[in-house]
Amino acid sequence: MIELKEIGVRFSGRDVLKDISVVFKPGEIIGLVAPNGTGKSTLMNVMMNYVSPQTGQVIFNNGLGYTSKKNEVKIHQLISMMPDQSDLYNYLSGREHLKIYSSMWNSNKQLIDQTIAALDMGSYINKKTGTYSLGMRQRLCFAMQIVSDTQMMLMDEVMNGLDPTQVEIISRILEKKKSEGKTIIVASHLLENLEKYADRIFFFKNGELELVSDLSPGFEQKELTTIRIEELPDAVSKLLCKEFPELDIQTLPNQVTLINVQGATSQQLTRVVAYLQEHSVTEFNLGKVSLLDLYSMYYQKA
Numbered sequence: 001m002i003e004l005k006e007i008g009v010r011f012s013g014r015d016v017l018k019d020i021s022v023v024f025k026p027g028e029i030i031g032l033v034a035p036n037g038t039g040k041s042t043l044m045n046v047m048m049n050y051v052s053p054q055t056g057q058v059i060f061n062n063g064l065g066y067t068s069k070k071n072e073v074k075i076h077q078l079i080s081m082m083p084d085q086s087d088l089y090n091y092l093s094g095r096e097h098l099k100i101y102s103s104m105w106n107s108n109k110q111l112i113d114q115t116i117a118a119l120d121m122g123s124y125i126n127k128k129t130g131t132y133s134l135g136m137r138q139r140l141c142f143a144m145q146i147v148s149d150t151q152m153m154l155m156d157e158v159m160n161g162l163d164p165t166q167v168e169i170i171s172r173i174l175e176k177k178k179s180e181g182k183t184i185i186v187a188s189h190l191l192e193n194l195e196k197y198a199d200r201i202f203f204f205k206n207g208e209l210e211l212v213s214d215l216s217p218g219f220e221q222k223e224l225t226t227i228r229i230e231e232l233p234d235a236v237s238k239l240l241c242k243e244f245p246e247l248d249i250q251t252l253p254n255q256v257t258l259i260n261v262q263g264a265t266s267q268q269l270t271r272v273v274a275y276l277q278e279h280s281v282t283e284f285n286l287g288k289v290s291l292l293d294l295y296s297m298y299y300q301k302a
């Protein structure tokens with residue numbers, strides 16, 4: 001468990017983190033989403049004690065905090081940050097990197113071969129990392145953290161530069177780690193992917209965290225509650241609002257129109273669908289509000 005208590009960080013007179021209080025529990029994947037330069041890495045750096053907050057504290061498990069060097073060593077046995085590609089040594093092989101991480105955290109050695117197999121790295125793991133492509137380096141960084149096997153894992157842009165197959169493989173591994181009770185915090189711009197596996201997602205704005213399910217109640221449930229229409233002509237949109245004043249209809253900055261049909265009767269649904277078809281609108285589906293929709297709503301508000 002990680003508890004952030006009233007964390008405040010100010011850089012050059014700007015509040016990057018403003019009085020943030022939140023608890024991240026075992027067995028959950030947390031998504032952190034925000035435009036570049038908002039403060040996601042700073043938040044992770046505070047959790048690792050690489051950045052000292054001006055106010056507040058970070059507490060782990062049984063009240064352990066960064067109050068001494070000895071405590072920091074203990075905490076860093078519990079939490080790890082995914083290494084960056086620039087942390088790799090070009091003259092060492094991938095396997096050597098994994099062995100170093102495994103010994104540093106004194107984890108089960110079998111995890112090395114298991115992780116190599118799970119990430120399909122067998123064909124290059126014994127080669128020097130200087131010969132790796134970007135995607136191979138990224139996979140190795142992820143593998144290093146998995147091998148460290150800490151209770152809590154922070155991952156900044158874990159999917160960077162990976163092809164769709166690798167994104168899927170890593171998503172499955174994250175879900176498996178979650179089922180083992182790990183706390184995993186992922187900062188990502190791959191919204192469609194993130195919403196598939198994250199249990200709670202936070203948007204970050206003006207130094208504050210906002211839980212996405214508070215912006216859109218029911219977001220984390222998988223029910224289909226919304227008719228989504230791509231690029232509905234303005235005139236039809238206005239007519240639609242007039243014709244169905246009882247329904248919540250909104251057009252987002254990304255040009256998607258959402259009609260909330262949660263609680264609508266089947267007659268109402270049939271009428272809406274018939275109405276769209278009468279107006280030659282055929283590109284629509286019954287779905288749910290996506291993270292991308294909410295991102296557009298939240299960050300691109302006029």
Ligand SMILES: Nc1ncnc2c1ncn2[C@@H]1O[C@H](COP(=O)(O)OP(=O)(O)OP(=O)(O)O)[C@@H](O)[C@H]1O
Pocket residue numbers: 011012016034035036037038039040041042043
């Ligand atoms: N050590 C520092 N000194 C001064 N300003 C900093 C420092 N670290 C970060 N900042 C500033 O704090 C803000 C947040 O940076 P941060 O790296 O946390 O953003 P981010 O959300 O992780 O961005 P990205 O998505 O690009 O990785 C930025 O404006 C950045 O310039």
